[in-house]
Amino acid sequence: MTKDGYEIDLGFIITKAPLESSLGEGFLSLAHHAINNGKTVGFFLISDGVWFVKKNQKNTAINKLKNLIEKGAIITVSKDNLDAAGIETTDILEGITISEKPYQDLVALVMEKWRRVMTI
Amino acid sequence: MKNHSLLIYCTHGTYGRDDDTYGALLQANHTLAWGMDVTLVLVEDGVLVSKKGQNPSKIGLPNNLNELTDFIELGGKLLVVNESLEQRGIRKEEIIDEAEVISFRDVVPLVENHDLSLTF
């Protein structure tokens, strides 16, 4: 819990695919720095951002994401967008929270759980 | 007034993406002029807007350095991420003198310590 009552210090919303631009991976790097400084982080992946959680990728972004999960980052992904992309829930990384009501969960995270939020 | 400080995370800085670049700078200056503290963090291609010697007159666009100069004169804080400079082969001497170079990890406390952030 943060000092002003939030569950998570820093939340990130990613709407871009991992190799579409470097900005999403940049957020993963920021999250690493935050965790290394004792902060808690969360991610909400929607639109093309859901591609971050697909298994078997060979890129630096997936390694950063796996590392973040191990360090306790809470990663939530929109089921609607997984379905749109044809990504089965059995084909995503372990430790991901799947949101069946993405906009409800997104708003709840932003307004009530995350102290600060960044979007890309 | 609930919020007093704004962080603008500017990821575009080229004339090929001038709508985003100029739009970010304009908003930074307006917000500053209307009484909020504004920190402009140039990251990824955003660092390119701080390059000295820009002359876009032959491509019919206004010089973004003019907006940066206004930003500094209005009291804004201009920060440029070193890792993004290095990736793009830009040395510190090639960017405007008023820019302060920071490490990417320094962005985390900046986000925490500003009331709000916008991403361009």
Place this chain on the structure above:
Amino acid sequence: METGDDDMNNPETEKQPKILTILLIKGPYVSEAADIAFQTALKAKQMGYKVHVFLYLDGTWNSHLTGDKNYNNPGDWLKRLIRKEIQVTSCERCSNARDLTEENIIKGVQISGSTKLIDYLKDSDKVLTFGG
């Protein structure tokens, strides 16, 4: 937060809803930014938050989608926002640059200077940028 008896009937201590401002900087169809922005706004309103939407840069183009279409149309979402009484403001400078006027944009979208966005920034609990 505990309040004393003196505050019980004071309307100023009535809990005000939290405020979400959404800044949209991309036009329709080029990405899902507009759809996400508008659906987030609608859901937040439904959940009891106060919501402002500010259309900036190419985001102003969304206000131009006045016609009906038989496919996904951000203009429809924008019209829903208006019906739900969510305040939607379109940047004046950006609208002028794109020849968008009150005559050719969705009714209910207000064209205003960026000082409106600054007012939103000053008072919002959270701000989201979509389309960056």
